[in-house]
Amino acid sequence: MNWLIVNVISWLLFFFGAAFPILIVLRVIGLTGFMRITRFESFHTFYYRMNPSIKIMLGLVVTIVAAVTIWWIGAIMTAVILLTYFTLKDGKRKFITGFFLTMITIIGTTWAFAPYTPYTILQQAFHVTALTGIWAWPSYFTVMGYQPELTMQGLIYGFQISMRFTAVSLISLVLVMTSTPSQVLRALNKVGIPISITFSLVVAMRTIPRIFEYIDTSVKIQFMRGLGSTAPKIFRPFYMLKGAIYAIVPVIVFLVRGAKDTAISADTRAFRAYPKRTNMYPITIGSVDKSALAVMTLVMLITIVAVIMGLGRAIPYS
Amino acid sequence: MKAVEIHNLKFSYLGNEEPSIEVENLTIEDGETVLITGRSGGGKSTLVNCITGIIPHITHGELEGSVKVYGNDVAETSLAKLSSEVGIVLQNPETQVMNYGVEEEVAFGPENLCLAPEEIVSRVDESMKTTGISEIKDRETYTLSGGEMQRVAIAGVLSMRPKLLILDEPTSNIDPEGTARVFDILEQLKEEKTLIVVEHKVERVLPFVNRIIVVNDGKIFLDISSHDLIHHIDEMQEVGIEVPIHFIYARKYGIDLEDLESIREKLLEIKAIPTAPSRSPESNTLMKTSVRVTAPNGTELVKASIDLQESHILALMGRNGAGKSTFLKGIMGFLEIDLKSEINVVLAGKDISKEHIMDRGREIAFVPQNFDLTLINKSVETEVAYSIKKRKISEYKKRVDEIMELFSLLDYRYRDPLGLSLGQRRRVAMASAIASGVKVLMLDEPTSGQDYFHKEILGKELKRLKDLGYSILIVTHDSRFVYKYADRVVVFDHGEKVLEGVPEKVFRESGKFSVIPPSDFLLREGLK
Incomplete structure (x- = not known):
């Protein structure tokens, strides 16, 4: 391929990881969207009735589970927590904002890991010797710590890692949005x-x-x-x-x-x-808190079982 | 009983050699209502900070002499203990109110005192009743208007049940309606507490106080009964304090009366009624604007049109929430992305409605109320040069010098803008806003928090800019400023334009929309 085209595409890809999330923030979420999901508004659904101590505990449980289990458990938690955004005040808009924030986290994290992760780690993670190359960077990109090629395994690896953060950030925002x-x-x-x-x-x-x-x-x-x-x-x-x-x-x-x-x-x-x-x-501890405690206990038990069954944090994820 | 006793007080801020306040003797009796006034930077706030204990407990410096509040030596008593003797309401309720809920904000102090829940509930209810905020107790504080938030701030202090209440410019950031509510509370409280009000607006506070203390250059310049004010008008004006206009005329013509209408009658008798300020004649329309903004839930926030004439000053007035700021945002393209809008802006025959902010910025400049947010450069010179350089305007050095001279900024050209005084920072913000050669300047609440002296400087600057060909749109609550400097006034109410015309015409009807006519107008036109 033409040297100039390779360079142009490579630099566009380089900026994509930073520019695309910024574009989503500016064009879709907006700074007012950020304000909406970072401040309290009174309402009456279960998150709002929950004792803030329990909500902090919930945040800790989500963090622990996302940290110690296989990536798709984090993905399931992300989806479940995101769906509960519909129960918040002005739930549809908060869901949309939460969805785009999750997209930003995924793209940002994937782009932060995919081009940099050494091939040896990817080979260990995916139990393969040959990686699937998608794009070959110009040689001088290695100065920035880039691997010679962007690989499919690198992208998947970055995506899986992003699942460690998405559920945690969503549940943290729940605490901020539903507690004074x-x-x-x-x-x-x-x-x-x-x-x-x-x-x-x-x-x-x-x-x-x-x-x-x-x-x-x-x-x-x-x-x-x-x-x-x-x-x-x-x-x-x-x-x-x-x-x-x-x-x-x-x-x-x-x-x-x-x-x-x-x-x-x-x-x-x-x-x-x-x-x-x-x-x-x-x-006080009310019925909502007791239910939340029961769910958290169940989630922790499932996590322990999952880890014992080999669905823990270790690489490979598959 | 003495509420406040001060002897040989001298306080210097760290790094300052000269004391910021020096008071030999000052006593305020229990039950007195005192106005402390003076120019910005004259020492008023330092004096009240010495009384509240903020000095020396929070703000440090070199303190000499003694300050006692209800017998407690302020320097020796903890702030927690003092909080039950003296409470302070600050100028800006936004920074004072720290909780999300109204009720929890009012309960903050009693909760800190570790009172029993029943006692907290009792104090919160009492304070909310006094300040008339019981009906908004479940609201989030960030949804409140400035006036409501100031009443919440007052309630938060009242719940500590202080014997002495200090209000530091409590109405400088709120609209006339909010101001009137705050003064209603003062009227009620003066029977129960010792009150100290720090305020520039002497005219508004006068009916509530029985003593006036003028602080100037760090010293007590005047300490008089409020009834003696008329005899000290010259001294007040000498130190740049805004005094009621009818007092000035009464003094000038030897009329021994205090009431505005009586003074007006005397002035009519002797044919000495003041003339109206000069206004620019009607001129061509420079900018035609039409703004319609709808909230995501379908509520119409603004639906109004305004025309701005060439070399004119147009004032946009109305109570908080009337849609003034939304209208300005619409013109500039600053609206939040979730609002639906239909905007038409035609400037000098060119439709700029669809243009991006940076293109609109070639024609329109905007100075927000929080103008510090616009100061992004390291020196005044680079701040003023910023837009000239960005727009690649030729001979930029010459132009920068011209603009700095216009705003008297040449002496500060190498200073960091954020390190200047409030008045100087506002001038830098205005200078840098107009630097790239715009035709229209829009200012949001430029008079807010400014004393009489600085408002006069601002008014003269605006007149000078008008004479240079600029068209100016200002949003303000200050009727007196508008009467003196604006050529036309538009009043908004519930998002619609309800009045428009020269100030003399608009102020006849503006009262019903919470725009209180200034005493200058009333003295000329009468109360009816």
Whole structure:
């Protein structure tokens, strides 16, 4: 194949892993979509009625199962958790956003592993000596740590690894979307985490949606001021990324200025007066929590059985 | 009983040699309602921070002298203990409110005090009742309007049951309707608590306070009864404080009255009614806009059209949630992707409705309320040069110098924009916005949080830009600023344009849409 075509396609493939997820974020999810799935909205379905401590436990269980079992168990958990997004407030939109976030994770992770994973690992993982080459990179790509060729086994390997993250990220977002920061604070304090650490987490949960909003404003204004105005349209996602990087400093400075007010607001309302706090509505364990505990116990038992049966984390996955 | 006793107070921030506040003696009696006013940076906030204990417990520096609140030495008493004696409501409720739910925000303080659940419930209910937020107790705080959020912030402090309540510019970020609700709460609380209100808007607070303390250059410049204000108008103006216009005229013509309508009658008798500010005559339409925005659930958020004339200042007013910001976002192409919209923007005969933000940016500049977010460069000079370079405009150095001179920024050209004062940062944001040669400048709430002195500077800058041929659209709640500087006003309500015309015409009817006419207008036109 023509040297120029090979180089052009190779560089397009190189950027695909970074640019495609960014494109999905910007064109499909949008920064408002991110805000939607990173903040609490009150509702009445089971996730919202669940004790936040149980939700944290659920997150831990999902993490453990995804980490120790074969990839398709992670995939099943991803599908199940994603389907439960329909039970959230404005469930359809959250499901769609969650679906695209999962796609981003899969593409990003696959692209982060597929071109770099040494052939010896792929040979061990898939019990083969010959790998199926899909695309031969120009020789100088090895400087970036690339293997000489992109292989089918590399892509599958990357996809399987992504299943370690997808379920965990989806269940973490469930915690954020269905619990208020102060509920999380209470739950974490109950397990003995110091109040100042949990408070930082609470403030972070409150701040994350704002960060998206502020970065969005800053990037749009940079575009208005001419960012990328002389470049072809195709490069706009990269300029958007550049704008977001430039926005980091003013957004942080802006947030830090506000953070002092937050600290004053907390400290002048007796925050840290005592090592513990009381609650207006004490946390109780309800029927939803008992059901969730039963499901978690069952999942853990299945995991133990699966690992004993050889469906554990070890390579090969098949 | 003394609520506050200050003796030989001197405080310098770390790294500053000069003290930011010096007070020899100051006493505030229990039950008093005190206004502390003065220019930005004059020392007001430092003084109240010394009273609340924020200095020295959170903000450190060199502190001398003693501050006592209800007998407790502030430096020696923990903030937790002080929180039951003194509470503070800050300027920006968005940064003060840290919980997602209204009820849990109000309960935050009592929960920190480890009170019994029944006691917490009782305090939360009481505070929500006082501030009128019981009906929104189940709402998420981020869905609240600025006024609602400020009332939640007040309730969160009241639930600590402080004897002394300090409100630091509590209305600077909220609309007139929200402001009126906050002042209703103050009226109610003045019977129960000692109140200190830090505020630029002397006129609005005056009916609620019995004492005025002016802080200037870190010292107490004036300490008077509110009834004596009329005799100290000159001193107040001397240090750049916005005073009621009818007081200025009463003083000027020796009228010994305080009530606006009575002063107006006297002025009519002596034919000394003030003239209306000069306005630019009608000119050609530069930009025709029509914006219709619908939420994903089908609710119509905005359906309105606005025309902007050449070399004109147009003010867009209305209560929070009236659709002003959505309208601006529509014009600029800033709308969220899940909103449905029909936008038409024709500028100088060219339809730019379908153009990308970066192409619209050739014609329109925008300065958001949080203008710090636009400051991305390391020096004022590179910030102003940014769009000129990006747009590859020739002779950019000359143009950068011209614009920096226009906004008095030449002395700061090598300084980091984010390290400048609030007023200077706003000027950098405006200068860099217009640098690439736009015709239209749009500003969202440029007067928010600015004192009289800085608002006057802003008004003069806008007039200068107008004289240079710029057309300006500003969203603001500040009626007095609009009356003084705008050529035309549009009022929005529930997403629709309900009033349009010159300020003299619009302010006659604007009250029913929560746009309160300024005293300048009332003195000229009368209360009816």
